[in-house]
Amino acid sequence: VQFVMIDTVVLSGNCHVEDSEEELLGNQLLGPEDPELAGAQMEWIEATLNASTAEYIVVAGHYPVYSICEHGPTSFLVDNLKPLLEKYKVAAYMNGHDHCAEHIDIGDGVQYHTIGSAHENNDDTSHKDTIPSKALKFHTGVGKGGFASVKVDASGMTIYHRDGDGKLLYTAPAILPRSKRN
DSSP, X not given: OEEEEOOHHHHHOOSBOTTSSOBOOTTTOOOOSSHHHHXXXXXXXXXXXXXXXXXXXXXXXXXXXXXXXXXXXXXXXXXXXXXXXXXXXXXXXXXXXXXXXXXXXOSSSOEEEEEOOSSOOOOOOTTGGGSOTTTEEEEEOOSSOEEEEEEEETTXXXXXXXXXXXXXXXXXXXXXXXXXXX
């Protein structure tokens, strides 16, 4: 398993508006403040994914690629990162930012998991119409936070969503190794 951690704020821009309480949604982000730095990171991401020999790659960043929760999907990541996740058969993309727990599978071979409920769960689903209706596999916005765990065994890689006390809330379908996926 290879974990690739990326800086989605560098890629997409900051959601916090300077000198304001306003926070931009994922489709409102203005793009990178430093396009050269963002470009260098995108080159690094592609080179890292291309060189990987791991059977499972998990990419993680702060902003979601897809989310039905309060901040919604991040346009820059959908347009620029998602094609790389597909091309290199990334098993899962994990993110925080939205204070909910969700699993989205749009059918591109990548599982999208929001694990942003560490200290609170928000039941907002205002962006549910931004994904195909059957793509949402799990969502919760209740309880006192939560986290996820990952297990790799002979059946594949499985991601588990848990509440703040560790109680199992959801088990995602096992992901096959890269060598066994189309």
